[in-house]
Amino acid sequence: MTLAIAVGLLAAVGTWLVVRGGAVRLILGFILLGHAANLIIISAGGAFRREAPLVDGQLLAENAADPLPQAFVLTAIVITFGVTVYLLSLVARTAKQSSKVEDESIGRIEDPTDGGGRSS
Amino acid sequence: MNVDVAFLSTWALPLVFLGPLIAAVITFVIGASAVSRFIGLLVPLGVFAVSIALIIATMDGQVVVSQIAGWPGGIAIAFVGDLFSALMLAVSSLLVFTSMVFSYAAGLGIDRWFVPAVLIMTGGVYGAYATADLFNLFVMVEVALLPSYILMSRSGTLTALRAARLYLIVNLTASTLFLAGLGAVYGVTGTVNMAALAGLGVLPVVGVATGVIVIALSLKAALVPTHSWLPATYPYTSPAVTALFSGLLTKIGVYALVRIISLIYEPGQLVTVIVVIACVASMVIGVLGALGEGTIRGVLTFHMISQVGYILVGVVLAGAVGLAAVVFYLIHHTIVKTSLFLTGGTVEHEEGTGIIRRLGGLARAHPVASLAFLLAALSLIGIPPFSGFWAKLGVLNAAADAGSALVFAAALVVSVGTLGSMLKLGSGVFWGTPKGMREEDEETPSDVTVGPETVGATGVAIDVATAVEAPPVTRWRPLLVIPGLALALVSLGIGLYPEWLLSLADTAGRSLADPAAYVSAVLGGGS
Numbered sequence: 001m002t003l004a005i006a007v008g009l010l011a012a013v014g015t016w017l018v019v020r021g022g023a024v025r026l027i028l029g030f031i032l033l034g035h036a037a038n039l040i041i042i043s044a045g046g047a048f049r050r051e052a053p054l055v056d057g058q059l060l061a062e063n064a065a066d067p068l069p070q071a072f073v074l075t076a077i078v079i080t081f082g083v084t085v086y087l088l089s090l091v092a093r094t095a096k097q098s099s100k101v102e103d104e105s106i107g108r109i110e111d112p113t114d115g116g117g118r119s120s
Numbered sequence: 121m122n123v124d125v126a127f128l129s130t131w132a133l134p135l136v137f138l139g140p141l142i143a144a145v146i147t148f149v150i151g152a153s154a155v156s157r158f159i160g161l162l163v164p165l166g167v168f169a170v171s172i173a174l175i176i177a178t179m180d181g182q183v184v185v186s187q188i189a190g191w192p193g194g195i196a197i198a199f200v201g202d203l204f205s206a207l208m209l210a211v212s213s214l215l216v217f218t219s220m221v222f223s224y225a226a227g228l229g230i231d232r233w234f235v236p237a238v239l240i241m242t243g244g245v246y247g248a249y250a251t252a253d254l255f256n257l258f259v260m261v262e263v264a265l266l267p268s269y270i271l272m273s274r275s276g277t278l279t280a281l282r283a284a285r286l287y288l289i290v291n292l293t294a295s296t297l298f299l300a301g302l303g304a305v306y307g308v309t310g311t312v313n314m315a316a317l318a319g320l321g322v323l324p325v326v327g328v329a330t331g332v333i334v335i336a337l338s339l340k341a342a343l344v345p346t347h348s349w350l351p352a353t354y355p356y357t358s359p360a361v362t363a364l365f366s367g368l369l370t371k372i373g374v375y376a377l378v379r380i381i382s383l384i385y386e387p388g389q390l391v392t393v394i395v396v397i398a399c400v401a402s403m404v405i406g407v408l409g410a411l412g413e414g415t416i417r418g419v420l421t422f423h424m425i426s427q428v429g430y431i432l433v434g435v436v437l438a439g440a441v442g443l444a445a446v447v448f449y450l451i452h453h454t455i456v457k458t459s460l461f462l463t464g465g466t467v468e469h470e471e472g473t474g475i476i477r478r479l480g481g482l483a484r485a486h487p488v489a490s491l492a493f494l495l496a497a498l499s500l501i502g503i504p505p506f507s508g509f510w511a512k513l514g515v516l517n518a519a520a521d522a523g524s525a526l527v528f529a530a531a532l533v534v535s536v537g538t539l540g541s542m543l544k545l546g547s548g549v550f551w552g553t554p555k556g557m558r559e560e561d562e563e564t565p566s567d568v569t570v571g572p573e574t575v576g577a578t579g580v581a582i583d584v585a586t587a588v589e590a591p592p593v594t595r596w597r598p599l600l601v602i603p604g605l606a607l608a609l610v611s612l613g614i615g616l617y618p619e620w621l622l623s624l625a626d627t628a629g630r631s632l633a634d635p636a637a638y639v640s641a642v643l644g645g646g647s
Contacts, residue, residue, distance in 0.1 A: 018289075030292050037299035044307030069306060072255055076299055079262045083295075086269055087288055094285060097278045 003043040010036035023091040027084060034080040038073045045069035125177050125184055132170045133186040133199045136209065136250055137260070139163060140243030144236040152232040160220050160235040167213035167246060174206035179624060181631050183641035185252075193643045194313060200252040202638055203628040204447055208249045208375055211451050214610075215367040215458045216242050218603040222462050223360035225599030226469050233274060237267035238364065245368045249375060252642045254305065254312040254333070258298055261340070261372055265291050268369055271361045272353070283356035290349040294339040301332030314383055315642035318635055321385035330384050331391065334377065341373030343432065344402040347425045351409065354424075355417035355474075359465025362417055366424055367458040371450070374431055378446055381435050382632045392436035400530045402429030407537030416464040416474040416549060419541050420457070423500075426534060427453050430515055433531075437522040444629025445514030448621065452499070452511040452611065459496040459607035463489055466600040467549060476545065481554030486596055490550040492605035497542040499611040502535055507614035510622065 010032045017029030045066035053064035143163045147156035177184055178201060187196035201209075220238065228234045244264030251257050269291075273284035306312050308325045320326040335346075342350040350370070354362050385391050406426025413419045431449045434442035466489055467482065468474040483490035499506035512531065519527040614621055631637055 018293075026289065030289075030296070033293075033296045034299075037296050037303065040300050040303035041306065042303075044303045069303070072302065072306070075255075075259060079259070079295075082266065083262075083269075083288070083292060086266070087285075087292070090269075090273060090281065090285055090288065093273070093276075094278070094281045097276075097281060 003039055003047050007036045007039045010039065027087055027091065031084060038076055041069045041072050041076070128173060128177055128201065129184045129186045132173065133184060133201055133250055134188065136167055136170055137243055137247035139166060140239045140246065144239035144243065147239060148236040152230050156235050157224055157229045160239065161217060163239060164213040164216040164220065164242065168210060168217065171206050171209035171213060174201045175203065175210060175624070178203040178206050179627060181627055181637055183637050185641045194316060197256050198252040198642050199250045200638065200642055201250060202631060203624060204632060205249045207447060207451060207624060207628060209246055211454050212245055212368060215454060215607070216364065218607055219360055219364045219458065219462065222363065222465065222600060222603040225597055226360050228358060228360055231274060233270060237270050241267040242368065245372055248372045252314050254314055255302055257376060258302060262295065264369060264372060268365060272357050275358055279356050283353045286349060287353040290339065294336045298333055298336035301329060301336055304329035304332055313642065314379070315639040318383050318639045319386060321389060327385065327389065327391065330380065334380065334391065337373045337377045337380070338398065341370055341377055341428055342425050343398050343428055344405050344425065347402065350425060351418060351421045354421045355415060359417065359461065359468050363458050363461035363465060366461055367454050370424065370428065371454060374428060374450060377432060378435050382443060383635050387439060395436045396433060396524070396527065399429040399433035400526060402426060403530050403534045407534050407541060410541040411537065411544065414476055416467060416476060416545060417461065419545055420460055420464060423538070423541055424457060426538070427457065430531065433527055434515055434518045437518045437524060437527065440630040440633035441521050442518035443632040444625045445518045447628045448514050448625040449511040451621065452507040452614065455607050456496050456499045456508060456611050459492065459604045459611065460500065462604035462607065463493045463496065466596060466604060469600060470596045476548040479549045480552040483550040488605060489596060489601045492601065492608045493546065493550055495608035495612055497546060499608070499615065501539050501542055505615045507611040509615060510618045
């Protein structure tokens with residue numbers, strides 16, 4: 001139940017931050033949404049099973065924690081971390097290019113032909 | 121023809137993913153040089169060779185499995201090559217090779233990030249086609265996406281950076297949703313092995329949990345109603361990168377949707393109705409949006425949405441017949457769309473703009489590129505004897521088999537829209553009045569000069585001014601033109617001799633509809 005409430009709170013606040021717009025809120029929002037997804041995976045392994053699987057060479061299968069979701073979450077955290085760092089640098093780069101980065105949505109851009117093309 | 125299946129499963133299948141990654145490290149260490157550019161061409165060729173061997177090994181419906189690290193089936197993270205995967209690997213590596221040739225000609229090869237980024241991205245895509253594990257699929261998609269973020273923003277202009285930001289946000293949303301869906305699937309089934317999940321979609325909890333993943337993948341595949349990000353991002357990077365993205369990244373989403381829906385859900389479930397509606401909406405909205413766009417890549421990108429609808433509608437229609445249509449359409453579409461993006465990219469590189477209003481009459485000075493466009497456009501519209509004809513015939517056939525009048529009518533009517541959008545490109549860019557000869561607001565069709573080859577020409581008007589003084593002509597670089605033409609000719613070749621690909625698609629469709637061989641190969645012990 002605690003996990004469910006935590007997931008709900010994280011997802012709600014995360015969504016709110018993303019929808020509010022603005023670069024920093026956006027990034028924070030995605031971090032929270034990522035945490036929500038990770039907690040869902042952790043809860044999928046069964047929150048009641050949290051003992052170490054091997055103690056003094058004895059197998060405690062009864063309450064042994066499921067290692068697979070933990071491996072999933074570990075992988076997901078690394079990926080989210082990498083993407084977040086990239087998103088931060090992208091925002092910093094965009095801010096450098098344009099002084100009015102905050103609250104700017106992309107929409108339709110007039111002239112798309114400046115990407116990589118050899119201008120004549 | 122004998123292929124050593126043991127060799128394929130032990131070495132070749134994992135190498136399809138690992139090879140490009142290792143090559144990426146090597147090319148990054150070397151830096152931008154002729155050697156790394158050569159490696160960038162060699163890797164897709166190698167993957168193509170492996171995929172041909174895989175096609176030969178699996179064309180009788182056999183499934184090649186590699187249980188990574190030798191764990192028993194069901195526990196190991198398996199790499200699987202069935203005919204569908206093998207065909208996708210073949211067509212992807214082919215388009216990567218041609219796009220690489222184009223990119224080098226366009227001058228992208230001097231960027232030291234370019235070749236490694238493309239190699240990692242393609243490695244992720246190949247891996248996604250080969251994996252039989254949902255979590256591994258998530259990882260592969262991320263492996264493909266991370267370098268794509270770099271490629272997207274590499275030109276460093278404000279427009280590219282903004283597009284990259286939107287692209288990143290959309291994909292982050294999809295990935296988070298995918299992850300949540302994975303958690304839900306694991307929570308209710310205790311496994312994320314795709315073979316172990318086969319047919320479990322009939323249980324409501326599994327169906328809903330998998331539905332979260334289906335929504336996430338629809339976002340990546342740009343299926344309506346989650347399509348609007350595609351035309352706002354793809355046209356704003358360099359043309360070669362757009363071609364690669366269109367042929368690889370949205371196709372992962374499409375591939376994974378085909379695999380998951382056909383494997384996990386059973387025919388007749390609610391999800392099939394939803395998918396049909398989403399596909400028909402995609403067909404219509406995509407083609408209407410394409411008509412309203414003003415740039416070459418804008419039209420092509422919006423049109424992709426329509427094509428995604430065409431591809432995916434077969435998944436839920438008429439079982440094996442529909443799935444065979446899916447396989448054929450997916451292959452046809454990947455080839456033809458990449459060809460169009462490459463030819464359109466040639467125009468952008470050589471003429472300095474992709475805005476249709478500022479172009480026109482290029483066919484006189486550049487007949488080869490115009491021929492490449494014409495062939496690919498005719499194929500996309502679905503005119504015999506091109507591959508597009510057989511692809512559309514397959515969809516219509518599946519719709520008729522399933523008795524779905526809605527899909528049948530939509531597939532026919534939308535073809536007219538496709539014709540319209542291709543006419544817009546054809547008459548606006550390749551035929552018609554050369555630029556500078558035309559007033560800005562004169563855009564009525566009657567004003568357009570049309571070449572003799574153009575389909576559905578309404579009237580031919582010879583503009584006197586253009587005959588008198590043609591603008592100075594510079595020849596386009598052949599290496600920019602050839603890749604698009606080569607792919608268009610592949611489409612023509614498939615269209616002229618469709619039997620072999622139709623029979624392969626038929627086999628692939630039947631094994632997708634009845635995944636018993638796939639399931640037993642993945643779960644049934646070692647290789």
